[in-house]
Amino acid sequence: GTFITQLGPVHANIVLLDEINRSSAKTQSAMLEAMQERQTSIGGEEYRLPSPFMVLATQNPIEQEGTYQLPEAQMDRFMLKDVLDYPTPAEETEIIRRIDAGVFSAERKPAAAASLDAVIGVQELVKRIYIDPAIINYIVGLVFVTRNAEQYIDRRLAGFIEFGASPRASIAFSQAARAVALINGRDHVIPEDVKSLAHRVLRHRLILGFDAVAEQVPVETIIDAVVASVQTP
The missing domain is CATH 3.40.50.300 (P-loop containing nucleotide triphosphate hydrolases)
Incomplete structure (x- = not known):
């Protein structure tokens, strides 16, 4: 055999x-x-x-029992990390309605929303969205501040950061900002595209120390300080 x-x-x-x-x-x-x-x-x-x-x-x-770091x-x-809160009453009502209607039943096969060729085509479109060198410098500046926070933001907040973001954060900003521009019908990236992604790109890349956990300092508070410290082009 x-x-x-x-x-x-x-x-x-x-x-x-x-x-x-x-x-x-x-x-x-x-x-x-x-x-x-x-x-x-x-x-x-x-x-x-x-x-x-x-x-x-x-x-x-x-829940932490039975989990691994x-x-x-x-x-x-x-590329991105989203934090989902509880659904609104309207959303929760819609969840119940869909379950009662059998939308999530195993017997019901969902229809394809797009073909693989269409997905690849959109990915190629994203690559063609223009991003100005000034925007790239802005992205690099944001990530740089996370690594040298004590020089740019409040010292107390800076002290909570053990390790700043890696170059992958800059790459994620650049790629995701292009996608946001395309979704909004533009052929170029604007600073607001980058700002809108700051939490989602950085919240899982900033390594905070124990003090931040003990004092319940949200990572988003530190990210907001980083964004505020860099001049918008």
């Missing part, structure tokens, strides 16, 4: 990791390779992931 390699569920165009902090260190290491190298390794063989490839993940911020290197590879 012969062995046949069965590729796992990560070999998909969109991968959803539900409660990623419940994944073991070994699983997270495998995902790190997938997110960075766009490949998996099985028995010394490398298998390329399909294109486009996107990873979405959820994380429960409350996510490595900073893996967090850094997520």
Whole structure:
């Protein structure tokens, strides 16, 4: 007989990791390779992931039992981090209505919202959105301040930062700002596109010390101070 390699569920165009902090260190290491190298390794063989490839993940911020700390290197590879609050009464009513209507039932297969070619086409459009060198300098300036905060923002807030954002933050700002411009019907990036992304790009990339946790200082407060310290072009 012969062995046949069965590729796992990560070999998909969109991968959803539900409660990623419940994944073991070994699983997270495998995902790190997938997110960075766009490949998996099985028995010394490398298998390329399909294109486009996107990873979405959820994380429960409350329950800690049975969870693992996510490595900073893996967090850094997520372009954006959103924080979801409780739904509004209207949204919660809509959730109940959809469940009662069977929208989320296993038997009901959702229709495709877009083809793979359409997604790739939009990705190519994003690359063609113009970003002025002044905007790039603005992005780099924001990220630079996170690494040298004591020189630019309130010393108390600066003292909470142990490590600033990596160059991946600048790349994420640039790419995401282009996407925001396209969504808003523009062929160029404006400073407001960058500002609107500050929390989502930086909140998981700033490593705060224990004092910030003890004093319950939100990372968004520090990010707002960083944005306020850099002159808008």
